[in-house]
Every structure is written in C-alpha cells, then in structure tokens.
Amino acid sequence: MESGRYSNIKIIANAKIESLKGQAGNYNVTVLKRPRYVDEDLCTACGTCVSYCPVEMPDSYNEKLVNSKCLYIPYPQAVPASYVIDPKYCLFQTKNECRQCEQACKDLKAIKLNQQAEHIDIQVGSIILAIGFDEFDARRKKAYGYGEYPNVITSIELERMLSASGPFTGKITRLSDRKHPKKIAFLQCVGSRDIETNAYCSSVCCTYAVKEAMVAKEHDPDVDITIFYMDIRTQGKGFESFYERAKTKFGIKFVRSRLASLERIHESENLLFKFVTEDGKHHSEEFDMAVLSVGLEPSRTAKELADTLGVKLNKEGFCQTNEFSPTSTNREGIFVAGAFQSPKDIPESVIQASGSVALASGFLSEVRGTLVEQKECVAETDLTGEDPRIGVFVCHCGVNIAGVADVKKIREYVETLPDVVYAEQSMYACSKDNQDKIKQIIKEHNLNRVVVAACTPRTHEPLFQETIREAGLNRCLFEMANIRDHCSWVHANEPQAATEKAIDLLRMGVAKARLLSPLKEETVPVIPKGLVIGGGLSGMIAALSLADQGLECVLLEKSKLLGGNLRGIYYTLSGNDPQKLLRDTIDKVTSHPKIKVFTEADIKEVTGYIGNFLTRFSIGQEEQTISHGVIIVATGAFEYEPKEYLYGENESVITQHSLEEKLALKNFNSDDLKDVVMIQCVGSRTKEKPYCSKICCSQAIKNALKIKSIKPNSNVYILYKDIRTYGFREEYYRKARNEGIIFIRYDDNTLPLVKEENGELRVEVFDPILGENILISPSLLVLSAGVDPGDNRSISKLLKVPLNFEGFFLEAHVKLRPVDFPTDGVFVAGLAHSPKPIDETIAQAQAAAARAAIPLTRGYVMVEPVASIVDSEKCFGCGICEYLCPYGSIKVISDEDGDKAQSISASCKGCGICASKCPRQAITMGRFTNEQIIAQIDAFSLATSDV
C-alpha cells in the first residue's frame, strides 16, 4: 500500500521480464505487460461490473475454496486497486460474446476488452529480484490423499479458512459436510525434509503450524489439535516462547512420530492416522480433518526468469547466493531478497529486502537523486474562523471489525454527533482507493477534521494523515478510534458490548477532533554522518554499507580489536572461510576513506535526536565528541558461559567455540576425539534462558563433521531436543547422520546426567529409541552453549531503546520493522537483535544501513508537531517544568516580563511531563491538549450509553 502511494515507485503489475540487455549500471529491461482488460487509471474499483459478470471461476487467492467472478480484484489490499479480467474464463475472450461488464461501466469506460499486451522498455542501473516462492503441491505426496480425500487440506487453505475475511469468515470447515471439525491433525514436513520431493527444510512451517493451531484454538477452544512432527523448528526470534505457549497454555499436542499411513474412512469422511512414535510403538488415531503443512518451493517462474537474466539458481532451484553475500546474485548489479533466495519468514524477508536495497543503492550512489520525482505539495487550507466540519470513516476491515461489531449502527450513531457532517462505512479504510475517496469527500463536503474508526493509530495514523494532507488539511486535524485491536479483536464473543465500546470510542474521538487545531510542521536538517556502535561483523558490514553508499560514518568498538565473535569462527558448514571474511572486512573498514574507526571506545553520553545526535565517548583518558545523524546498534552478544555439566570443573568439558578453535588450530591429540559427546541447548530453551539460540545445532553438526573428517573412526554423539538445521542446512544434518554421528534426543524430563568418576567423565542419558539409559565415557564433552545477550542495559538507557525479556534489543515491529527502533534514527543489527548465523547477520547489517541511509541521503527530517507550548500569560516561572524535563527541552528565561518558561521544539519529544505537572496549567501539548483529553473523558463519562 505504502509503495503504491510512493511517487518514486512505479508498479507494473501483471508483467514479466522478456529480455535484459546492457550491463550493470545501465541495464535495458524489456517488460511484457499482459492485458488486464481494465484501464487501471480509470477504474475506481467500485465493483458494479462484478455483479454483471456472469462467469465464475475458482478464487486463487482463497485457495480455490470458493469461486470468484472472472472479473475480480485478487485481494482487498491489492495494488493497483483496480479490477482485472481472467482471459481464460472471460466469455468475450473465449467466445467473443457477453460484454456485460462494458455496459456496466459505460460511464467510466474503464473496461477495455480489446486491450493488447504492451512491451515496455525500461532503463535501470540495478535490479532486485523478489519473486517469492510457490507452495508445494501436496498432490505429489499421493499417500496423504490430498485432492482425493475431502477433509485433507493444506495449511495454506487452513490459513484462508481462519481468516476472518476468508471464504468461511474465519470458521474452520470440513469440505465434505461443511461441519466444524472437533479433532484436527497437522502433518509437518510435507514437501520438506523429504528426499522424494524437497530435501531442504522450508524453515517456516513449524512456526506457521503452531500459529494456525493456536488461532484455531482461539476460534473454538474445544477443538482438539495434534501436530505430528520430526523436529519442531521454531528458531526465529520470539518463536520458541510461542511454541511453549502452544503446548502449555493452549494444550496443543505435539507428537514426534513417523507417519505410516493416512487412510480415509468413507462413512464419516474422517481420517485414520497410523503412526510410529520414537519408542517404536505403533498407534492409530482418528481425526475429523488433516492439515498438511506444505513446504516452500522455488517460484514456478524462477527458471525462466533466471535464464532471461543470466542469474544462476542453486540445485534446489532457488537463487544462488554465497553465505557471505546473501543478497547478491552472480550478476553484477542484480540483487535478491526474500524467499527466492531461500525459504524464509516475514522478518527475514523484510531484512533481506532492505539489505538488497543497501547494495543497489551503494551501486548507484554516484547518480543518486538524478531521476527522482518530487512530490507536489498541496497548500494547506486556511481554516481560520471555520467551525469544525467532521467526516467520520468507520472501517469494516473485511470482517475483522464488521464480523463482531455492528458497523452500520455505529455509523448511524456517529451521524448524530455534533459537528459530524459526514459519516460512512468503508470495507477497508486503508485501501488505496479509499484514500482517494477520503480526499474526494473532504473536498465535496468541505471537511476540516477527519476521524477514522479502524485499527491502531500506531501503524495507520501516518497513512491517513498523509491522505488528508494531500487534500489540503493539516496532518493534525486527524484522529483515530481503535475499534479493531482494542475492540472487535478482543471482544470477539461479545458483539453487543463491542458495538457499544466502538460507539463510545468514536464519540470520544469525535469530541477530541472538534478541538483539534492545525499545527505547524518543521523540518530539521540532518548531519549526513552515521554512528555505528560495535565493531563485530554486523557493525563492520553496516559501516561499509553506509560508506559504500557515499556516507561518512564513525565506528566505535569497545575492545582493542575489530571482529567480535567472528574472530572465533574458523570454518562454516558450506565450506567458506570466515577468517578470510574477517581479514577482508577489517581491511576494507580500516582503509575506507569514509569510515573512521575508534577502538577501546567507551560511550559516555548520547544526546539529541534523529538528524542531530551528539555522542561523547572516551578512549583511555581522552574524551571526544562527535555529531551525527543516525545510530546503528551492533553491539553483538556472547557465548553463554555454562553453569551446568561440570563446565569449569573438568577440563574435558568445553564449549563449541573452544572445540572449533582446537580443531582449527590443531590443538588436540588424537585421543581427545575418540568419543565426543555434544549436549545441545545449554543455556537455550531452559527455564532461565527460554529462547532458542538458532545457531548451535548447525554449529554442533559443523564441528561433528569436522571431527569425522579428521578422525573417521571417532564416535560422536549429539544429545539434542530438536535439531534445527533449517533451510539448506538440512543437507548437513543428513550428511552427519550418514557419516554415523549418533543423535540421541532428550527432553526436560530426561536431561543428561554428567558425572566425574575417578577423574573420568561419565554421561548418562535416556535413549528414547532403545527405551533405556545409556552410559558414555567421553574423551571430550562439548556443550553447545547458547547466545547470551550480555548486559545491554546501559546502551539501552543511553539510547532510550527497549530490550526484550531475554535482554536482546527489541525492534519497532517484530515482523515489519525488524531493524528499526521505535526511536527515530536508531537502528539495530546482528546478535544484539537476536541470535543468528553469519548470512543473516550480514543481511541485517546491510538492512540497518539501508534504513539509516534514508534520512542521511534525504538531508532533512520532519519534526512531529507534538512539542510543548507555554502560555506565557499563565506561566509564573516556577521552573518545575525545567527541572522535570528529561531532555532539557524547556527552559525558564528571564526578561523584562519576568521569568517565563520557553519550549525548545526541535528537541522536545512531546512526553507532556511538564504539562501534567505545571501548577498553573500553562503548558499544553501539540496533539494532546488538556482540553482534548478532558473532552474525551467527558464524552465517555457524561454520556448515557443507551445504544
């Protein structure tokens, strides 16, 4: 939606690349734009044509669970928000008859049944490939009966069923009898980790299955859900606690097993699962519905596109990249992001998207700004002397709101409120066509305030503010009522209470809106320099990305040497040389003219705000101060120091890091490697440290394989909870098993027991396959110690950025803004954000640099008009405000009128502490004045809610 609105992004939908000529920096791309048979500039998406269209076809967006017309908009938020005709079904395209839609649209003439394909030539300097993935076709696993047994569905179909705006309005439905299933089984790894189909792990299916199961439970708490799996791989940030909640709070059953068969029971159309658990026992259980957690495959267009562009694919059919340059293809100037590179989840995709932009932007930095279109700025309408004329838009959000609250009733109520001159219901208030409509209605009804009742202002306020600004209204003449996140979603079973609450919230919003006044927007210049805190891999890559984009930056490292944790990594699973990466990166960083490196630097103070930060740091006795526009936090993390399993007491108990160093530096004797036991999840997935450290499984397998290559007859045992070699790392897990590395699973009830007897180590562990305890006397016991965030509290306080429960930095939005902090101008990358391997660290560092480069290259930032305003008539100069202000943004100034407080709006953050403590009520806050808040209170408390 945002990209559709952005003047420097041109979206060509329904298109493919036909040919590529030229070279990096000067590519000539020929695009074939297929006819959509609707003029997207003329179409207003009113939908009248749809009711005339007589042809139905399976609705692909809804996984073909229902039909749509062959004249359709694929999904509500689609850009362009314009209809399209499917020529395979359209009667005119197939039989040269019908033309009903043309008639329906005879005023606008947006239907163009004779539209032809266009060939468009575009000159570009660089290309980013983000073609995504296709879901695995479950029909290929014949034994599961998909497509044949009606109640076997895919996880993607379930996702649509669970969607409130989906084909069954959020109700899980058996396709055989339209009943709600009471017993559902999920089957994991369908088309993943399977040598018959795709050997790799699709990375996301465990987490999405857990999510779907939880949502299904929320819809119907009585539904019984079992997930059949091999390993649960919830390795992403925050996902492990999600999995724990699914087990403990939601009562979802997880059964580690192999499926022997899935049979259809014809009478009931139920499904009989026959499966074998770890202990070798056979079971069978009947379910009402089976959900196949299908994997991610390369897009079906990947091959053709790769051939056209001369880009190489890997053996799995995804875009080939190197571990150390995860967003670069083999062709210069062509970059890749998202699931086309490898199966990945939303945050990883967003990170790569920004990361690839950093590279493309660096590649094009010399010509930056040359082809940019400046947005026309509409003059603000002067409202002096005008009475409020409020327009209210009540959003259905599909059925997210309308499925619970009575939107019509809310709208009718709102119409009765004072100063409301217009009210309407919107299917999706945030859709692009609705923005145009809001602008049009502002003009038609001469509105001077707008209230939208929809979702949360934290995500959507800027969009609507932009819209009303385009219609000539000051951004501050806008108010939102959160009737989704705070209402329909959380009172889903109380439609009447939800409707009443929504009405109250709107009345309060309108009461506030009546008192809104326009506030001036200021711009503040940006110092075009970045500060990167931390000189590990992520910090160095972030600094290099900024510098390669032509921006100056300062890199502060608190220790003597650059490199951080990378210094202790000697080889990788896929055979790359991290020490070479270390040397090369340090060389580049230290020799780059745009980067200034300070080691042994200790940050003392950070003041200022986006565009104008001032950082004071010391190096030994000396202090320095630098000014800069943005900050990237790349402070890294540590290997957890184990307190368990005799670590520190017996010298044969070491961590994976020390093992790697020993192996790499050949600092061992042959007997050391005779019998090696590795214990996974030491300092991860425990009570004290509940998160998954993501990298340790791969690390253990990497080191185990290394041991096998050094000493093939050694015995290596890996004691694990789940092996999480996600993505293409699965190949090495398979290899490890093939090479005879022994994997023994344990869980919290069967923790391995480590003892020392007569100076010898003894490890006792229950083997669930044998069903008995086994005893090993290892020559080395290697603990896969997790990633410890260390103590980030002081940096967190200095920069005013939050930490999560585990002590890692907490980003602004875990899915959509994975490298931003809520504080503008501050970004995060690398292990400081969460545990991650080298490739993901590099992508995230590039992403942080790309995000940080936005204000730096633009040269200015807009200051939110939230600052405090002092009424000097009322102020008597007591100075309480100056004393309390955390930013030194309000000062008492003495002049001939006496002592009066003055606000410094450029650094004021708008917290309002001064305003709430002012004994004379002399201070008010931009968008949160006393009068406005009191109006909200009164609008609720004084009203009789007889609705």
Added chain:
Amino acid sequence: MEEGKESSGSNWEPKLITFLCNWCSYAGADLAGVSRIQYPANTRTIRVPCSGRVNILYILRALQHGVDGVLVSGCHPGDCHYLSGNFSARRKFAVLSRLLEYVGVEKGRVQFSWVSAAEAGRFAEVITEVTEDVKKLGPAKRLVKNSD
C-alpha cells in the same frame, strides 16, 4: 444519571477509563488484539504520549463524572520512552493515592500498572483484574457530582 448507577445489581457493568502510554501499554494492548487475547469490554482507552502526561485532574474529573474506575498504565520502570516520564507519573500517583484515601475513594478504584509493548497477556490480565476489582466495589459514588 444512569439507571445502573443507583444499584450494584447483577446487570451493572462498571465504566472504566484507561490511560495508556503510546509506546508501551498502548502497544501492549494492540498486541493483545493481534494475539486475539480476550478481556472484559468495560474499558475505554485514552491514548497519551506518556503516563507522565496524565494530569491528576483527569482522574478526578473522570471520577466526578461517574466513571467507576481509572487505570493508568505506562512503561516498566526504567523502560520509559521518555526516560523518566513513568517515574514522574509514579510519584504523582503515590500522592494521588493518599489523597483519594483521605477523601474516601476506595482502594482499587484508581490503579496504576506497568505493561510493556510485548506483554499482551499481561495487558489482558491487568484489564481483567481491574474490571473485577471495580465490579466488587460497585458504582463510584464518593466524588460524583450530583448533576441532576
């Protein structure tokens, strides 16, 4: 005045106002929504930049006008987006609590809590607890101005 005000019969539902700081508690409430965690529908939210923005007069005003309970929720101590706004709020509310006690407003009618952006479950729990507490206390009467 409303009918429900006169008695605390079984149909009576308390009216609550919650002041939520934009950065932590409001975000926590959003996350409760995204996570579809259900809680009682008695509260109406007023978004403020910081718990430190909440003027004591707002709370008194609400109680005077017949709101049965008020919750102010901000970032955890030390996590304030504005560094010290929540401490400022805490000091202020410590004083307010004593004042309310003095004038005879029952304990539990005005509550303060810390809920972070990540604590969706905690948010729902706090709302449930406050609603239950106020339900037990019955309609607020002590400060209500007799507007009839």
